[in-house]
Amino acid sequence: MMKFMAALAVVGLVAAAPAPVLAQKAKAGATYKAPRGPDGKHPDLNGVWQVMNTAGWDIEPHAARAALQMRPGPFVPVPAKAVVALGAVGAVPAGLGIVEGGEIPYTPEAKKKRDENRANYLSLETGDPEVKCYLPGVPRANYMHLPFQIFQSEKSMIVAYEYAGAVRNFLFTDPGPAPVDSWMGQSVAKWDGDSLVVTVTGMNDRTWFDRAGNHHSDQMKVEERWTPTGPGVMRYEATITDPATFTRPWKMSFNLYKRQGEDARLNQFKCVEFVEELMYGDLRKEPLK
Template sequence: MNSRLLALALATSAIMVTAAAPAGAQTAPASVARGYKAPRNAFGQPDFSGVWSNATITRLERDPKYGDRATLTADEAKAIEGASDQRNARLRANTDTSNKDPDKLPECQSGATGAACGYNAFWTDPGTRLVRIGGVARTSILTAPANGRLPSRPTAAGARGRAQLGGNFDNPEARALGERCIVGFGGTSGPPMLPVLYNNHYQIQQTKDAVVIVVEMVHDARIVRLADTKHPPADMRVWMGDSIGHWEGDTLVVETTNLRREEGLRGPTENMKTIERFTRVSPEQILYQFEVVDPAAFSGPVKGEESLNFTKDKIYEYACHEGNYAMTGILAGAREAERTGKPIEGNRGQIKEEGGN
């Protein structure tokens, strides 16, 4: 059964490119696939229309063992992808129904174990290959700081990030946005747009004055205005922020402000701004670069690169509210824990969200 159809079942229930150096530069690629010229649409713009996927096993943050090394050797990439294929085959095997011990259930694709699994890897579609820029596999999506790790941030911003991931059981409004079916979990809705455990597809539609990015997860739709160059007042907060774009040659540059505190990269402050760059570099790929500007939350610049890969798959309906039985269970379980005096186990087994993290 096609894994995209499996992702649909789950939803109803709950670069080969030559680019700039990977040190975090956010300029357009120095060159694209040899001899390639991006097609134009009826408005004379580079044509980004279609369905694209950022599914990947590359992590948002780099494994510390790589230090400042941004790329992998061909042998390293082959070994990592091979191990991932083997793990997927193991995790997608039939669950041993004879095992009744919830603490000894198989590991899930997310990395959770035991009762926290909910479902095994048969139902997920996180991607199987590493991000490649200029034909070379990357050690992380983040390119800046040089170590590929999110820089330290003040305690207050960190607390907001932890709260955004859902650690309060008092009422529905205290839970994470994905649990509440408001926007997709993790960073899938953007900005920046980051891969998660499934439903990593985006459909791009263009008009003369706007670019619309339809996010498969929770049917989010980001509208990037091209004709309007003024953001609303700072006290007007919008889901996925207020996005204004312009063309720099063949690159679409998008600036987003006015994000709500509940969104953004790991719990931003209210003044977070993102700058995204979309460049079609071949018939099959768009180079996606982003920069997060939030001095109050991060002690240094945060930049990253991904590949959006063309797919003939369709965007499936994500019936989040219709199948959101988990919210009732979460709150009911908390009330029972309060009644009995047993501690709540918190977020044990919580989905490891962006880029396999």
């Protein structure tokens, strides 16, 4: 009984440990030395990685909520009441958010646009590009609910995303400005100690940050930091700069977790097949009932 009471006391002390003590322990974990990669010098980032958060729905802190009511129209082929009846199936899960400071520093005009996006995010015309299976862009591709895989060799690195077969090639020699804007942009990488630093430019303005309407312009620049912090854990940070949309640069951060065993693989998610009828069904000679 005495041993049992002593064990409970230890558990109580750990649970009651002040935040500064826990923060110090977390900081101590920053000295983690990850296994070396194929070049023998830098961390091995190979593997299938995935988030365990709800940032894909909303990158700001948010409570659980019902999905926005869809209005009848060309993109909603059933009455609005039938859509609302989805209930919990269409609900947005709560999340602490990944934006440092909690709130995105929009300009007044950009925040108004965010609110419009949020109200119409299911519209095929002006809504979330994810509805139409367009590529997610950066940084959104890294915190969607589907995993991605890093392929790292001695001299090159690519990232393959399960969502829509998106791919990024990390260039370790800067080729200069991107020749054209694209959905996933141009990624130029370098090592800073055990952190992989990737500067992403040349993205178009058609991607969103999440399903909550958060957006950017084609002037956005993203600086990513990928840092192993423990066995199977990697810290991802992204600093967003876009003077056309935000009043100052801002940052997001979260953990990525490495899949193990038979789960360490990508499956197919050819989402165009899932939205084909939604987008083009009205063009059928004999529309489906």
